[in-house]
Amino acid sequence: MLMSLKTGPRIKEIHITPIAIVDPPLLNAAGLHAPYALRTIVELVTDDGISGISEIPGTSAIDAALHDSIALLIGKDVFQLNEIRQVLINRFGTDTAAERGETPWDQRKLVHIFSAIEVACMDIIGKVTGRPIVDLLGGKMRDRVPFAAYLFYKYGGAGGELGFGTDPAATGWAAARQASGLTPVEMVTQAKAMCTEFGFQSIKLKGGVFEPQQEVDAMFALHEAFGPDIPLRLDPNAIWKLETGIKYGRQLEPILEYLEDPVRGQENMAKVRQALTIPLATNMCTTSFGDIPNSIRLGAEDIILSDHHFWGGLRASMTLAGICETFGRGLSMHSNSHLGISLAAMVHLGAALPHLTYALDTHYPWQSDEIITAGRFTFEEGAVAVPTEPGLGVELDRIALARLHQNYLSCGLTKRDDQVEMQKVQPGWTFQSVRW
Ligand SMILES: [Mg+2]
Numbered sequence: 001m002l003m004s005l006k007t008g009p010r011i012k013e014i015h016i017t018p019i020a021i022v023d024p025p026l027l028n029a030a031g032l033h034a035p036y037a038l039r040t041i042v043e044l045v046t047d048d049g050i051s052g053i054s055e056i057p058g059t060s061a062i063d064a065a066l067h068d069s070i071a072l073l074i075g076k077d078v079f080q081l082n083e084i085r086q087v088l089i090n091r092f093g094t095d096t097a098a099e100r101g102e103t104p105w106d107q108r109k110l111v112h113i114f115s116a117i118e119v120a121c122m123d124i125i126g127k128v129t130g131r132p133i134v135d136l137l138g139g140k141m142r143d144r145v146p147f148a149a150y151l152f153y154k155y156g157g158a159g160g161e162l163g164f165g166t167d168p169a170a171t172g173w174a175a176a177r178q179a180s181g182l183t184p185v186e187m188v189t190q191a192k193a194m195c196t197e198f199g200f201q202s203i204k205l206k207g208g209v210f211e212p213q214q215e216v217d218a219m220f221a222l223h224e225a226f227g228p229d230i231p232l233r234l235d236p237n238a239i240w241k242l243e244t245g246i247k248y249g250r251q252l253e254p255i256l257e258y259l260e261d262p263v264r265g266q267e268n269m270a271k272v273r274q275a276l277t278i279p280l281a282t283n284m285c286t287t288s289f290g291d292i293p294n295s296i297r298l299g300a301e302d303i304i305l306s307d308h309h310f311w312g313g314l315r316a317s318m319t320l321a322g323i324c325e326t327f328g329r330g331l332s333m334h335s336n337s338h339l340g341i342s343l344a345a346m347v348h349l350g351a352a353l354p355h356l357t358y359a360l361d362t363h364y365p366w367q368s369d370e371i372i373t374a375g376r377f378t379f380e381e382g383a384v385a386v387p388t389e390p391g392l393g394v395e396l397d398r399i400a401l402a403r404l405h406q407n408y409l410s411c412g413l414t415k416r417d418d419q420v421e422m423q424k425v426q427p428g429w430t431f432q433s434v435r436w
Contacts, residue, residue: 008077009046009128011121014070017041018058019404020411021369022160023337024177026152029208029237030103030431031418035159036411037337041371041401042066042116044124046078052123053396055341055371056116056309057105060414065092065109066116078121078128081315085114100287102433105336105416111288111312118313119345119392126391133345133393134386137318137352144383145350148233148359149200150335151190151222152366153209155425156180160368160407173197177366184214184221191222194365200382202257202359203230208237212248212436223255231257231359238264238284239435245272253278257358258303261285264434266300279303281358283310283334289320296327303330303358306349309342310334314349321353333360340364340372343384344392351386369404373397 020036027033038058045051056062072087088110095108106112122133134140157164158178166178176193180186191203203222207215219234226232234252236245238261245262249272252259258279263272266285273280279302286295286304288311295301304324306317324331331353333346343364350360359382370376372394377384387393422429 009048009050009124011044011073011076011078012047013045014073015043015045016063016066017043017401017405018060018063018408019371019401020058020407020413021337021339021367021404022158024159024366025155025157025164026206026366027154027209028152028206028418029239029435031420031422031429032155032425033159033337033418034413034416034421035161035163036407036413037367038408038413038416039337039339039342040066040116041341041396042120043396044078044117044120046124050124050127051396052078052120052127052391053341053394054116054119054123054345055339056112057336057416058408059107059416062109062112066113069113069117073117078124081118081121084117084121085312088114088117095288103418103431106287106307106310108310111310115309115313118315119308122314123391130390132387132389133314133348133391134351137314137348140351140386141354142351142356142386144380144385145347145356146202146359146383147198147200147362147364147379148202148204148382149191149194149198150361150363150365151187151194151203151205152181153187153206154181173365174368184218187218188221188225192225195382198365198379198382200359200379201230202233202382204233204235204260204361206237207234208239208435212236212240212244216248216251219252219255233258233260233281235260236262238262239432241434241436242268242271244436246275249276249278260305266291266294266298269300270298273299273301279330281305281330281332283307289316292323301329303332305332305334305361307334308345308349309336314345317349318352321355325354330357331355332358335361335363337363337367339367340370340374340377340394341392341396343377344372344387344394347384347386348392369400371397371400371404
């Protein structure tokens with residue numbers, strides 16, 4: 001029997017809602033996390049009343065660009081993602097490396113906007129076809145997607161209204177995530193609490209906060225505490241000089257699964273890579289398709305950390321996976337502070353990747369809020385089961401959305417600025433792209 005072709009559904013409404021979620025005082029090379037992390041929730045509604053949702057890092061500049069794109073997108077068929085992407089390129093141009101910025105997080109517009117629209121469209125396509133998003137990416141290669149414990153140096157404090165204060169009623173991981181994490185001993189305590197709660201079987205430390213020896217000592221303390229079977233990673237966020245990267249990289253060789261962005265730029269990364277025997281990973285020197293040719297020419301890294309928010313969506317991330325396969329790069333995943341809509345998208349992508357040899361990054365344990373009706377995702381043995389419902393498999397909790405939007409309006413933040421937050425604690429502190 002011949003089936004007739006159908007068009008649509010078409011985008012009828014686009015709702016863009018900035019939210020602020022509680023975030024503890026986590027330290028990184030760019031400074032200090034604010035008491036709230038910003039996210040933007042996008043909801044598309046079709047002419048036949050189907051809703052699709054997505055979540056991206058929040059900043060007023062990208063929110064404004066999303067608002068600018070509404071008129072271009074109304075009436076578009078949600079299946080026509082190639083056309084939608086081209087319309088957005090025509091409006092915003094392709095992103096440049098300068099737009100990405102020197103901070104650990106990416107500030108480019110097009111990749112964020114298209115990621116937001118694509119994920120929401122694929123949520124709708126999944127609902128229309130009755131298939132989970134992983135099936136729209138070619139189907140799942142695994143039922144559970146493994147994540148790594150993501151340790152942060154931090155001041156004592158819970159974030160949100162409590163700021164540097166703590167909730168005395170908190171127990172378990174909720175209590176541990178309020179604790180100070182500055183010394184090697186405190187980092188081991190943080191790691192044990194996180195791994196006990198979530199079952200993680202790999203551990204990453206966000207470095208670039210203290211002089212290198214202190215961070216190397218923390219890695220050896222973790223190695224001592226967890227033994228050789230738990231893979232360890234350190235991410236100094238490109239803040240080390242070339243000679244520092246080589247010196248401390250050599251010290252870390254016996255205990256690291258990989259070293260992430262020890263130094264800044266593809267040329268320096270390639271030099272460190274030639275000097276070390278352990279793999280190098282990046283979400284800072286090879287961050288776009290335009291960076292790939294030079295990455296291959298120089299041999300800048302062994303592992304690229306994908307991120308569908310920064311690489312322009314889920315299908316672009318699958319393209320990246322193909323490039324990595326061709327050129328012998330490993331692939332894993334980068335993360336920022338996020339809620340369950342982003343996590344669902346990360347899990348669908350993680351399940352579809354042809355090869356997954358490294359547990360993915362997630363900040364999710366550091367968040368306490370949620371914006372999906374099912375509540376917070378559960379982790380078993382460090383992994384998240386791939387949702388089996390159509391689309392993303394999560395639904396927007398509209399009461400939580402309203403509450404978290406009110407947080408956004410009340411907190412006064414409009415973009416991430418870790419330097420400003422750090423200056424509140426250490427007056428005069430400034431971000432340096434290379435410090436040690
Ligand atoms: Mg990184």
